[in-house]
Amino acid sequence: MKGSSALLLALLPCLGACGKRQHGPPGPVMIRDITLPSTNVVEILSLSPLPSRPAQPTNQDADNPVAAQLGQELFFDTRFSANGEVSCATCHQPANEWTDGKALSVGLEQVKRNAPSLWNVAYQRWYFWDGRKDSLWSQALGPIEHPSEMGGSRLRAYRLIRDTPAYLKAYESVFGMLPALSGGTDVVDARPVPDNPQDAMHKAWVSFPALDRTAVDRVFSHIGNAIEAFQRQLISTDAPFDHFVAALRAGDADGMGKLSDAVLRGMKIFTGKGQCTLCHGGPNFTDNEFHNIGLNRGGRSLDQGRFPAIEQVRKDPFNGKGIHSDNPSMEANKSLHYVAPKDNNLGEFKTPSLRNVTGTGPYMHDGRFHSLREVVVFYSTLPDTPAVGHREESLQPLHLDAREIDDLVAFLKSLTGRPLEADLLKPPEP
Amino acid sequence: MVALILTPVGGCRVEPEPTLDSATTASGDYTVRYEFEPDPIPRNEHFVMHVLLSRKDGLEFAPGLSVVVDADMPAHGHGINTQPEVTMVSPGVYKVEGLLFHMGGQWELFVDVMEDGIPDRATIPIKM
Structure with a gap:
C-alpha cells in the first residue's frame, strides 16, 4: 500500500518542531505497515538535521571566502607534484563523490589506503584513516610531500605561490605579505625528511637558514588553511532521509510516507537491531573516532591503523598546538590534548561518514569491498579474524536475510544529499 | 557552573550536597560523590x-x-x-577533565583512589 491514506501516524509527544519543550521520549511511528518503535524514533531523530559546520579555531581563515577561492585553485593545481600531473583532485574527484573510485589510490604511485571522500570533512575530528592529523589544514599538507602521492615539497609549494601572480595576490590579501627567502633561489624542492638525512630534499632543507625554513613552513601552513577553507564547503545535507526526519518532527504524514518500504525497513534495522548507530551515530553518521571491525589483512601488508598515528599527531609540528596554529590553546585543542594511545587502538580505523556513501566506493580503509551490499554482508557475517588487535566486541554477526541486506542498502542510498553548486566542482574561473 | 559546593574537607567533616550521586570504593573505605558538567553528559x-x-x-x-x-x-x-587529567582543587576535591564518551551504550566510569600505588576502585555505571 502506498499513499498518505494508508499512512497511520502514531506520533505521540511533541518531537520538537512545535517549539515546546519535549516531555518524555517520542512514541512509536507507524507508516503503512512498518512500525518504528520508540527506541528507533529516538535514534532517528538524533541523526538529522546536520548542524552548521563547526568552528575551526586553529585556522582563523577557515570560513574566509577569499581563502576558499584560493584553496579551490590550489586543490586542482597539479604543479604541487613532482611530475606536474597530480593534484588533490586526482584522488578526490568531484565527479566521483570526492574520491577516485579505486580500491587503493594512485598518485605518483599506488598508495596503501583508499582515498576517503571529502563530503562533510569540516565535521571531522581527525583526518586520514588513522587520524594522524588533527585538522583539515594540516591534513592537506601531507599528500603534497608524500613520496607516493604528489612527491613535492613545501619549498615547491612556496615557490608556486610566489611565482603565480594570481596566487600571490590572493595569498597576500588573506595572510599578509609573503616572506622573502634569503637564499636558495635555484632550489626547487626542499623539505625535512628526518628518517633519512641523506635524502636530497632533506639536505636541501637543512641548507636553508632557520629563518627561511620557518618562513616556508608558515606559508605551507597557510596553503593548508586555504585548502581547508575550500573543502569546508563540501557539505552533504538535505538527503531524502533528512526530509523524512523533518516530516517526523513536524508530524507530516505525507512527508514521512515518501520513503519506500525498503528504505523504512532499512532505517528500522539501522537504528535498531543492526546497532549501526553505535559507531555511525549523530547527524554526520559517524562518531568521529576509531574502531577495529575485525578485517583480516586482505592479502596486504599489516596496517596497524590508529595506534601509531596517535604519537604522530601529538608530535606533528603542524598540529593544532603548534606554532602554525591560529589558536594553540588547550581549550581549542581538547581532542589533541587528551588523546592517548590505548591497546585497543591497534587495528582501528576511522568511522567514515555515511552521507553520500552510495557513490564513495570501494569501501573500507583498503577498498576491499566494491559495493555497499558487500559491506552489509560483511557486518552480517563477520567472517574474518582481525589482522591485528581485537575486534570491537559489540560487533556480532547480524544474520540478516537477503531482503534485510537489500533494505539496509536502500536506506544507505537515502543518505545522498543535494548536489553542490557547479562552481565548486572545478577550478574557479579566472 | 555546577551546584557542587566544594569546600575543602581535609578528609573529615564532609558536608556533601544531598543531591549528589555517589559510589563506594571496593574496600568500602571511600565514598565518591560526583557531579558532571554538563549534566546530562553529552x-x-x-x-x-x-x-x-x-x-x-x-x-x-x-x-x-x-x-x-x-x-x-x-x-x-x-x-x-582519552587520558583524563585529574586536578586536586583542595584535599578531597578533584576536577576531572578530558572525558569523552564517543559512543552510545553502557559505560563504566572508574574512580581509583590511589594509596601507595594501590588502587581502590569505585565503579560508576553510566548509560549513554
Whole structure:
C-alpha cells in the first residue's frame, strides 16, 4: 500500500518542531505497515538535521571566502607534484563523490589506503584513516610531500605561490605579505625528511637558514588553511532521509510516507537491531573516532591503523598546538590534548561518514569491498579474524536475510544529499 | 557552573550536597560523590567531572593519596580514547577533565583512589 491514506501516524509527544519543550521520549511511528518503535524514533531523530559546520579555531581563515577561492585553485593545481600531473583532485574527484573510485589510490604511485571522500570533512575530528592529523589544514599538507602521492615539497609549494601572480595576490590579501627567502633561489624542492638525512630534499632543507625554513613552513601552513577553507564547503545535507526526519518532527504524514518500504525497513534495522548507530551515530553518521571491525589483512601488508598515528599527531609540528596554529590553546585543542594511545587502538580505523556513501566506493580503509551490499554482508557475517588487535566486541554477526541486506542498502542510498553548486566542482574561473 | 559546593574537607567533616550521586570504593573505605558538567553528559563531547572524596571513618587522607579516572565499555572491549587529567582543587576535591564518551551504550566510569600505588576502585555505571 502506498499513499498518505494508508499512512497511520502514531506520533505521540511533541518531537520538537512545535517549539515546546519535549516531555518524555517520542512514541512509536507507524507508516503503512512498518512500525518504528520508540527506541528507533529516538535514534532517528538524533541523526538529522546536520548542524552548521563547526568552528575551526586553529585556522582563523577557515570560513574566509577569499581563502576558499584560493584553496579551490590550489586543490586542482597539479604543479604541487613532482611530475606536474597530480593534484588533490586526482584522488578526490568531484565527479566521483570526492574520491577516485579505486580500491587503493594512485598518485605518483599506488598508495596503501583508499582515498576517503571529502563530503562533510569540516565535521571531522581527525583526518586520514588513522587520524594522524588533527585538522583539515594540516591534513592537506601531507599528500603534497608524500613520496607516493604528489612527491613535492613545501619549498615547491612556496615557490608556486610566489611565482603565480594570481596566487600571490590572493595569498597576500588573506595572510599578509609573503616572506622573502634569503637564499636558495635555484632550489626547487626542499623539505625535512628526518628518517633519512641523506635524502636530497632533506639536505636541501637543512641548507636553508632557520629563518627561511620557518618562513616556508608558515606559508605551507597557510596553503593548508586555504585548502581547508575550500573543502569546508563540501557539505552533504538535505538527503531524502533528512526530509523524512523533518516530516517526523513536524508530524507530516505525507512527508514521512515518501520513503519506500525498503528504505523504512532499512532505517528500522539501522537504528535498531543492526546497532549501526553505535559507531555511525549523530547527524554526520559517524562518531568521529576509531574502531577495529575485525578485517583480516586482505592479502596486504599489516596496517596497524590508529595506534601509531596517535604519537604522530601529538608530535606533528603542524598540529593544532603548534606554532602554525591560529589558536594553540588547550581549550581549542581538547581532542589533541587528551588523546592517548590505548591497546585497543591497534587495528582501528576511522568511522567514515555515511552521507553520500552510495557513490564513495570501494569501501573500507583498503577498498576491499566494491559495493555497499558487500559491506552489509560483511557486518552480517563477520567472517574474518582481525589482522591485528581485537575486534570491537559489540560487533556480532547480524544474520540478516537477503531482503534485510537489500533494505539496509536502500536506506544507505537515502543518505545522498543535494548536489553542490557547479562552481565548486572545478577550478574557479579566472 | 555546577551546584557542587566544594569546600575543602581535609578528609573529615564532609558536608556533601544531598543531591549528589555517589559510589563506594571496593574496600568500602571511600565514598565518591560526583557531579558532571554538563549534566546530562553529552554524547561525543568533552565533559568535566567534579569529585568529592571522603573517608567513611572520617579520618584524614593518607599522605600522597591521589585519584585516577578512566572509563570502559565492558560489552565493547574498549574504553575512552582519552587520558583524563585529574586536578586536586583542595584535599578531597578533584576536577576531572578530558572525558569523552564517543559512543552510545553502557559505560563504566572508574574512580581509583590511589594509596601507595594501590588502587581502590569505585565503579560508576553510566548509560549513554
